[in-house]
Each structure stands twice: as structure tokens, then as C-alpha cells.
Amino acid sequence: MTVTTPRGFRAAGVPAGLKSAGPDVAVVVNDGPDATAAGVFTGNRVKAAPVLWTQQVVRGGVLRAVVLNSGGANACTGPAGFHDTHTTAEYAAGALSSRNPRLLIGAGEVAVCSTGLIGERLPMPRLLPGVRAAVRGLSRDGGAAAAEAIMTTDTRPKTTVATGTGWTVGGMAKGAGMLAPALATMLCVLTTDAVAGTEALDEALRAGCRLSFDRLDSDGCMSTNDTVLLLASGASGIEPTPDELTAAVTAACHDLAMQLLADAEGATKEIAIDVAGAASEDDAVEVGRAVARNNLVKAAFFGNDPNWGRILAAVGTTAAAFEPDAVDVGINGVWVCRSGAAAEDRSKVDLAGRQVTVRIDLHAGPAEATIWTTDLSHAYVHENSAYST
Template structure:
């Protein structure tokens, strides 16, 4: 049910002609209230797309009534004209929504905008704006799944989630299959809830959730210009969860969507959990996990079903984490192929024929732990990313 699982939301996904081939490419999510709370987290890339700059401003006010999203173009690195396109999209959406329903009175500042696709090209506004009007006509209480399809780019399947609270619900949709890296996997994500929750509570819950989910996906080490995660509250359930309850539900929703991103990463044949334990602190654990996740020699070895723990150790050695190189243990799919920094169990015991891989690294330097999720580096990744824009 995606973003329309909670009460108070309608959504739509339509084809505006931004993508060749007639696939849907414009999604709209409308919050019918009574509340209109919002929180957002965004890419930490300093090169931010126009819709990111716009939506960061809008979210700062704590109120958003609609989110319009398009695939087929990122509107990144498009200069002042690109920002003007985003602004015009928000204005057009607000005006058309207001015209469509006497209950709605929206300004551009009530509309968040998200874009995804190729960087460096202007959006075809002559297609996008009519598409927004079509989406408004198609808004429905069960429109969440269609919206999730319309934001797909190289994704092979839509990503949606629903998490139930006690009398309230969190729903969500996400897209992302490449450029999946820190400090947030490259993606667009809209989460909705009918819980009663103001912007501050939403912000606290969303930051806590993304920190341990999307921020720990590092598929290909490449950070996008467009990452956006929004959390909208309608209050339609009338139930007010406490911060711990809301955080737990939002974290579960983000975790579910993050796993779907890694499962659908471009060209990947493996879904890899890098579990770092025995770290002096959590930052160390994250740094070690990320360093291994980004190492092309580790990633190609996994593609080749090769439990090459030497490359894992070499990647750990490039970090500033506290550890003694002669005390590190490494297990691949449960076989401790490295103990004390040297060969241990026979590597031929490691079964890497399946899609799921777990690498466990024990630094023996403390009690902290973290898991980073990544993928292998395959021929299909090279193929897909060498042919994307040409």
C-alpha cells in the first residue's frame, strides 16, 4: 500500500513522457490532513540538485501538503534555470491542486519537489507540468503503489513498505539502484504516517532512523546530488505515539526499504552485510565497514565467489580505527578464514554460491558494532553504468 497505507494520504503515478517508452514518470503524494507535518534528510553532497535546494527550504518551515516527484531527469547541475524549473513545478502543482478542490489552499511553499534521472540536463517542462495535472486527476486513496512505480529509474521493481503502530501506521516508497552511498544511499524516499506528530518529533525520528539504515548502505561508494527522504504526518489516526514508538516504526520502515535498495542494486549478484564487531566505538565500526564495502578488490572477489580475506584486511588497514593488525579476525559466511591477522580455517570451506554474503570483522578493540550493507562489483554493473547516458 506504500505511502497511502496511513489515513489522510492520496497518491498517483502517471506517464508524462519524460521517460522514453511510455513508462510512468510523475508521482504525486497529497496529505489531506488534518495535520501537515514534515521532516526531511538530504544528500550531504555539496553539489545539490535544484529540487534538493528547494525542498530543503520548504521542509524548514515544518509544513508540506504535497510532494511531486519525477523520474527521467535529475535536474542537477542545471544552474539558475534549473532552480526556476523546480520553483515553477511547485507553483504549478500548488495552483492546480487548489483549483481541483475547494478544501485545498496551497502555495508553492507547501509543495516539496524531488527529481531523479540523468544529471546535467534541463527537465522538459512542457511535458512535466501537464503530467502534474494528469496526476492530480488520478489522485486516489489507493494510489501509493502507482506512485512507487513512477519514481523508478534503473530499479527493476518498486520499493514500498508498511509498518503498523498501535492505531497508527507508517507507509513508504523509495527508489534507488545506483549511486547508493553515504551519507545516504542515493535515492528518493517518501514516508507517510497518520500518527499525530509535529515537525520536531518527525525530525528526531527520521534522523535516528536514517542514521542506522540508509546511511549504512554503501553499494558503490558514489554519493548522489539528489538524495531526499521525507516523512509526512497527517494526524488522521488521532493517536500520538511517543518518540520511541515513532522512531522504532520509522526505523523499521527505513530498514525494509534500505534492504530493498541493496537487493536491487545495479548489476549486483551479491547482497553483502559487513558486520564489524569489537570496535572501540561506533564511528570506528562504521569506518571499517565502509572501507571494506568500497574496496573494488573485495567487491570483485565476491563477484568471483572468492573469500579473499587478505583484501578485506588490506581494506581495514587503510582506516584510522583502533585495532591491532595482528589481532583481527575475519569470517566469511560463518567460516573464520582469518584469526589474529593470519590464515585460519580453510577458505575452501566458505560457501559463496548464494546471493547473501555476511562478512564479520572482529577488531578486538572494544564493544561497539555496526553493519554496512553493500554489493559486489560485477560485469553487469560495469555494463549498466558505462551505457547509462549514451
């Protein structure tokens, strides 16, 4: 049920002492026959060294292995940090090649992903032995251990599988803070034994991310390290149509995204913001994001307060097409606001559960979109004020 479910992949997760306890280094290897891949990366202009490296690897067109570590983001570490990433890839390539003399893997075919505190160098004397141990431990059953090794503040590993006709997509992800407008230290590796060229993978991955990870917005904070990779081994011998591939990748991304949402730092509510009646999908997304990022709205939901006025005020900060006196707002099925003013009694709204659905109808067109977010809780403040100390 993870990255090793599709044929052609092995993985491992081992403890290397980067975190205080537990596995913290993972390796995922594509044994082929193909080694095509695609990647989606953070939109932050301050990119961690492993992101800069892995973007180059993906552009190179051949991706045979991914090394991932928790316990340190290797972001804002300057040229020395980039050298550390390069060294990690070279070391992994060497270790993999020495165990399989038929296949010489180059550093430029090894992606690197890191997650953890920003601004500190990785402890290479611990990381490299960890990489060696992971390469030694690679197995067809190693997906679960790999998913565990990439956890930071996650309370549980996240894995998924989506099935095609004779081929599958598997995946793992980490991320407890979240994504916006691309991601917030989330890492995700998807694998498939389908036969697929780089272009088909790239299209499927972008489509899959667009309606899943890119529509999660826990706090509007954008990470330096976010990376989503899709590796294809071709081991099934079956080439799905682009639509089939996109559907399976999208299903895998959606499943992992909902797992990220459910495990978001300190959240007590999982909030779906359904925006309808928008003049365009971009408008719907802009409105959804504005509501998702509004601290007053988020704090109100933490307090079980159906404060639709704050929602309307958040909508009012956008440039989307709408008339203030035409907007309807529903919370968990109760239309507390019609035509921009109070409607059904707010006391009818039941916010006792963890799931919240906000519906906003702009009455400005046919487009719609859903953004997922969480509430702003004491636990969020606690986790994020105590993280590095």
C-alpha cells in the same frame, strides 16, 4: 502497503513522456488534518535544484504535497534549473488548490524530488501536464502507481508499511545505485497518520535513516539528489511516544533499504559487513565502509573468492583503533583469518548463494555496526557505462 496506507494521504503516478515508457510523474498529497514533515538530504555539496528547494520547504514547517519525477535529475542545471523546480511547485500548488477550494496550498508547501540524468534541463512542456494529470488522478489507492513512477534503473517498485497501535507508517523508495555516506540518487517518501510534531518527526527520521539508508554503501558514490521525506497527517488522532514513532519509522526505512540492496545495479551478491569489537561505533562504521568500497574486495566476491587478505588490507586503510595482528575475519561462518593471519581453510567458505556475511572482529572494544554492500560485477560496469548513451 505504501504511502497511501496511512489515512489522510492520496497519491498518483502517471506517464508524462519524461522516460521512454511507463509512468514518470508522481504526486503524494497530505489531506491532513496535520501537515507536519521532516526531511533528510544528500550530503553532496553539489545539490540538485529540487534538493535546494525541498530543504527550504521542510524548514518552512508545512508540507502538503510532494511532486516526484523520474527521467531527469535537474541537477547541475544552474539558475534556470532552480526556476524549473519553483515553477513545478507553483503549478502543483495551483492545480491542488483549484480542486479543493477550501484549501489554498502555497508553492512553499510543495516538495519536489527528481531523479535521472544529471546536467540536463527537464522538459517542462511535458512535466507540467504530467503534474496536472497526476493531481487529477489522486486517489487513496494511488500509492502503487506513485512507487512505479519514480523508478529509474530499478527493476521493481519498493514499498513498505509499519504498524503502530492505531496508526501506521507507509513508504515508497527508488534507488538501484545506492547511498553513501548519504545516499546515491535514492528518493524515499514516508507517510504516517500518527499525530507528530516536526521535532518528533525529525528525530524519528534521522534515527531511522542512520541505521538503514546511511549504512548501505554500494559504490561510495554520493548523489546530488538524495531525499528522504516523512509526512504526518495526524488522521489517526493518535500521538505515539517518540520511541514508538522511531521504531515504526526505523522498521519502514530498514525494509526499504533492504529492498534497495536487493535491487542494486548489477549486483550478484548482497553483502552484510558486521564489524564487532570496535572501540567506538564510528570506528566500526569507518571499517565497514572501507571494506564496502574496496573494489578489489567487491570484485573478489563477484568471483566467489573468499579473499580475506583484501579485506584486511581494506581495514588497514582506516584510522580505527586496532592492532593488525589481533583482527579476525569470518566469511559466511568460516573464520578464515584469526589474529591477522590465515586460520580455517578458505575452501570451506560457501559463496554459491546471493547472501554473504562478513564478520570482522577488531578486538579493540565493545562497539559494533553493520554496513551493507554489493559485489562489483560485469553487470555493474555495463549498466554504468551505458547509462546516458
